Amino acid sequence: MPTTLPRSNHSGSDRGVLERYADFLPLTSATPRISLGEGSTPLVRSAHIGPAIGIDQLYFKLESSNPTGSFKDRGMVVAVAKAMEEGAKAVLCASTGNTSASAAAYAAYCGLAAYVFLPKGGAAAGKLAQSVAYGAQVVAIQGTFDDALRLAREFTDRHNVSLVNSVNAYRIQGQKTAAFEIIDALGDAPDHLFIPVGNAGNITAYWAGFKEYAEGRLSTRLPRMMGFQAAGAAPIVKGEIVEDPQTIASAIRIGNPASWKQAVAARDDSHGAIDSVTDEEIMEAYQRMAREEGIFCEPASAAAVAGLLKAAAARDLRGTTCVCIITGAGLKDPDTARTLPWHEIDVPPNLAAIEQALPIT
Numbered sequence: 001m002p003t004t005l006p007r008s009n010h011s012g013s014d015r016g017v018l019e020r021y022a023d024f025l026p027l028t029s030a031t032p033r034i035s036l037g038e039g040s041t042p043l044v045r046s047a048h049i050g051p052a053i054g055i056d057q058l059y060f061k062l063e064s065s066n067p068t069g070s071f072k073d074r075g076m077v078v079a080v081a082k083a084m085e086e087g088a089k090a091v092l093c094a095s096t097g098n099t100s101a102s103a104a105a106y107a108a109y110c111g112l113a114a115y116v117f118l119p120k121g122g123a124a125a126g127k128l129a130q131s132v133a134y135g136a137q138v139v140a141i142q143g144t145f146d147d148a149l150r151l152a153r154e155f156t157d158r159h160n161v162s163l164v165n166s167v168n169a170y171r172i173q174g175q176k177t178a179a180f181e182i183i184d185a186l187g188d189a190p191d192h193l194f195i196p197v198g199n200a201g202n203i204t205a206y207w208a209g210f211k212e213y214a215e216g217r218l219s220t221r222l223p224r225m226m227g228f229q230a231a232g233a234a235p236i237v238k239g240e241i242v243e244d245p246q247t248i249a250s251a252i253r254i255g256n257p258a259s260w261k262q263a264v265a266a267r268d269d270s271h272g273a274i275d276s277v278t279d280e281e282i283m284e285a286y287q288r289m290a291r292e293e294g295i296f297c298e299p300a301s302a303a304a305v306a307g308l309l310k311a312a313a314a315r316d317l318r319g320t321t322c323v324c325i326i327t328g329a330g331l332k333d334p335d336t337a338r339t340l341p342w343h344e345i346d347v348p349p350n351l352a353a354i355e356q357a358l359p360i361t
């Protein structure tokens with residue numbers, strides 16, 4: 001059981017979420033200070049998309065740079081540390097893929113068993129590969145994510161396993177640290193925060209983080225929370241449960257978000273919005289992020305960028321500071337990347353053939 005930081009060098013931004021934000025987290029002296037190096041992710045200024053839409057101060061928060069390639073690690077490190085503190089031997093989650101990858105990694109690191117309930121066929125290939133590699137027991141539920149989460153809750157009521165979905169309050173506590181980092185980097189909160197919404201834990205966590213810093217006078221203002229669901233999986237936008245959610249962005253293929261009420265509160269309290277974007281808009285933003293910004297994100301993350309483009313077309317955002325949360329890495333979902341138009345030039349192994357094929361003078 002790692003009770004110290006065996007692999008981290010304890011220095012600078014390499015400390016992990018528990019060390020860096022210990023004062024803001026529900027830690028005790030008995031909480032193991034574990035870390036896989038999560039948090040302290042880059043905030044990168046937009047090279048092309050921002051200038052193209054007149055937003056000079058547009059930043060991307062690269063949560064894809066976390067150890068398992070998504071924002072989930074911030075909350076998972078707290079949830080797993082607290083599970084360890086409470087003597088748990090196993091963790092369980094329902095997931096569209098990223099939560100399961102993160103739970104599996106931290107469980108492996110801490111010597112716990114991990115059980116992951118995935119909607120059958122609903123997790124992208126890279127995420128499933130991660131769960132398998134980290135040694136989790138995968139349970140393919142023949143239903144939706146919402147079915148998997150309901151069953152995960154019922155299962156943990158009856159068995160001695162710790163539920164590490166974002167209904168676990170420690171997950172939200174850990175995830176709120178991303179809002180702290182944005183303020184720490186910019187010197188204050190941005191005007192607008194653009195974020196994809198699935199089970200709605202992340203928008204809940206960011207809003208909690210922004211409020212906490214403002215209440216502690218570590219920032220002077222609050223951002224408008226701009227959440228985006230995929231059009232085929234937009235229960236909050238529609239105001240009703242979606243029984244059979246559909247979208248290319250499998251991470252947010254969710255019809256009955258667990259933190260629905262909290263997301264609505266974040267939207268309303270911040271004078272923000274929760275809107276939807278179509279799969280076409282998501283794919284357009286996905287390609288632009290890779291080809292104009294050099295940021296290969298997963299489709300769910302591109303929903304936030306698609307939302308920004310939609311919002312910027314509808315009203316004037318010039319002069320404002322905007323942050324888009326890039327929640328997960330593009331490599332998680334290679335099958336979607338392979339659907340982009342591309343062609344390979346096939347050549348024999350000689351320079352003349354390559355020179356003939358490539359129109360470079």
Ligand code: F0G
Pocket residue numbers: 070072094095096097098099100166196197198199200201202203251252298300301327328
């Ligand atoms: N982006 C990515 C890459 C995600 O994996 C998720 C959620 C979201 C956005 C939405 O965040 O649920 O807090 O509103 N993934 C969960 C999972 C559902 O199981 O990995 P949310």
